[in-house]
Amino acid sequence: MGSASRVPEDRRGDGGRSAQGRSVGDDARLYSARHGTTKGRVESAPPLPPGHAAGKQRPPRKDTRPVLYLAYGSNLSRARMAARCPAARPLRPVTLPGWALRFERVATIVPDRDAHVRAALYRLTETCRRTLDRIEGVGEGRYRCALVSLPATEGVSAPVLTYIKVDDRRGPPTQDYLDHVVAGFQDWGFDLAPLRRAVAGAADTVR
Template sequence: MLYAAYGSNLDHARMLGRCPGATPLGAALLPGWRLAVNRFATIERDGAAAVPIGLWRITEQHRRALDIAEGVALRIYRAVMLDIDGHGPALTYVEQRLRPGPPSDAYVAHLRQGYADFALDGAALDEALARWSIASRRVM
């Protein structure tokens, strides 16, 4: 099964800690979605955007571990299958319960490490972090 990571599970060390034996397959773009960062990362529909993702080959056991890590039973994230152009269907997770930021420095470090691990363009991450920063200033 394919898993499309866009957040902290891009970080190879973090993902392999959660899913030992998962195999990183490379990067892709997910059109029609954009990255958003509150306390944690999620993706949101946006027809004008495309979010960079890292693809992993995972097993059913890995999926169960990810469901736990992403809080599926608690309805924090929901598992969805998305079609990744040129790769077919892939599992990912979309936040259901907004948890306001800010993201911790350690969490942002996982995001940045993951972008480096998959050699992704960091522009989408920088934009998502900037949107959070601007939105948080409006609330204050």
């Protein structure tokens, strides 16, 4: 086995300044009105609109439906998200209670009522959403779309989109992947200690 992935010493970023414009609550209410509200549980995210299946293509239309996306792994990195989804707008950091960060080659979250996950909200267009579905391997069974609820103190009244790993990969992350996660933690000013613990836990599973 090669050398273990390492998380550098803690360095705080810019604290995740909020974007200007519509509030997070406005986007959440719009998303809830279109897709339904779920409190206290996780559901699969709604399917893509009709017309995206093979043989049923519709003419391109302007994206009009914002989607609130909760990032907790490599997509915390603003540079990585900008490269993947240029239209995505970083909003602000949030805390998701009742879940724990875990690494199984890549980042995922698992239910844990005594834990919490530091994350970031992005505002996505529908095009961004479809791009992330493809990158995260939803169609290949690597991740699944899910809706998770944030506490009322975060100012978001409807569930937000995230991705949860479902394939059978196990073990610690590669250093290249971990570097993206570290950059994201620093972008949003997060403490690196929870990240170190999650990486150490992944290494323990293969010993």
